[in-house]
Amino acid sequence: MPAESGSSAAARQSKQKRKSHSLSIRRTNSSEQERAGLQREMLEGQDSKLPVPVRNTLLDLFGQIEREFENLYIENLELRREIERLTVEGQTVDGTELSKGQLKTKAVHSTSQLSQKLKTTYKASTSKVCSSFKSTTTLTARNLLRERIGCRECVWVISISKTKPVISSEDHTAMLWSIEMGKCLLKYAGHAGSVNSVKFHPTEQMALTASGDQTSHIWRYLVQLPTPQPAVDTSMSGEEEVDFSDKDEADADGEGLSECPTIRAPLTTLKSHQGVVIAADWLVGGKQVVTASWDRTANLYDVETSELVHSLTGHDQELTHCCTHPTQRLVVTSSRDTTFRLWDFRDPSIHSVNVFQGHTDTVTSAVFTVGDNVVSGSDDRTIKVWDLKNMRSPIATIRTDSAVNRISVSVSQRIIALPHDNRQVRLFDMSGVRLARLPRSNRQGHRRMVCCAVWNEDHPTCNLFTCGFDRQAIGWNINIPALLQEK
Incomplete structure (x- = not known):
């Protein structure tokens, strides 16, 4: 009871x-x-x-x-x-x-x-x-600029020449590097502002640079590759850590760069903009170039005469990037006004333009791919793939967890490399399927925002390069067949 x-x-x-x-x-x-x-x-x-x-x-x-x-x-x-x-x-x-x-x-x-x-x-x-891609054995990192520890500013952009040296730009200069040796071959110091873009001539040894001094320069480079030295292992394994501290940079400031030849005067100066020139590119054939500026215009120049051929107006805010088609006289410009525009110069008498409003924030870059596709990236954390034959809506949309900077698309395998603000570099295919995320542990990857990515498929060792605010340009060895097979 x-x-x-x-x-x-x-x-x-x-x-x-x-x-x-x-x-x-x-x-x-x-x-x-x-x-x-x-x-x-x-x-x-x-x-x-x-x-x-x-x-x-x-x-x-x-x-x-x-x-x-x-x-x-x-x-x-x-x-x-x-x-x-x-x-x-x-x-x-x-x-x-x-x-x-x-x-x-x-x-x-x-x-x-x-x-x-x-x-x-x-x-x-x-x-x-938002899944983190698993690091597979198909991805290995090699720090190309390991000996370049004297630079004081971030590396804004990196570009690849068909003769296989690498050029990167920072603090008013552009430097030509050897991939095999990791040495500076040539330095261009003709600009009075930050070098924001570098593009190589399709057939000749000439480079086109865009700068914050409101000009674009065309300059010629003649370099001789150094005699091969005993190989130095610059790969970064999982057990190895390399500290790029400011003290080491100060101790080695100028080492390896003082012997580098310097060019201080351009062949041609293009100066019709009233603001920072953020990007420039060669039209097919290399006889004309297009530049994009913060003055909300893009200019088309004749290389031989340096004269302004057309001023492309219409964007409501500053331009962020420009890109030319590899085989046709087409130009795509992107802007902070959330749009990108397609300019058609194939008909000499008619210059048409199409405006595309597929993003909700700044379009950081839009690039052509082999075929009839355009890939655009934005600060709205999306990447969209478009078909030139029908640009009303994207054929694929990739959503990420961070803003995207200057993207690059592999010509042969059609793989998109996405550099992010959050230090990550991701790989996607054209249909939007995630393939991999480049590792960033044990000092293998970037430690700050990644500004640019570019494919270099002709090189047997380093077929992808990235650069960022951590003053590094890193060469990656991507085993693309194995990567596609894992997909």
């Missing part, structure tokens, strides 16, 4: 708690309208510059948030009472009464199981939205 009376008393006590909990919820719901009216009266008495509809909307939203927190708080209190009840009252399992310590241990164990279940569910759900 005493046991029965104790259980009935516990049942009555639990029933009373549930009743008081329901009454508190009803009381809370009934006072919501009164509280909202009181808040509105308080706001109306204040000197607020917000319109009345805006204030009412804000009050409604804040009221909803407050109600959510109240419900969570009440549920939390009820759960705590339930745990205390289970711990204090005691519980019979298999005919034996558990002690307080055993009950407390069981309650904590049940709570930890629930917490682990929630963590597992959260991890599984978030992996569908």
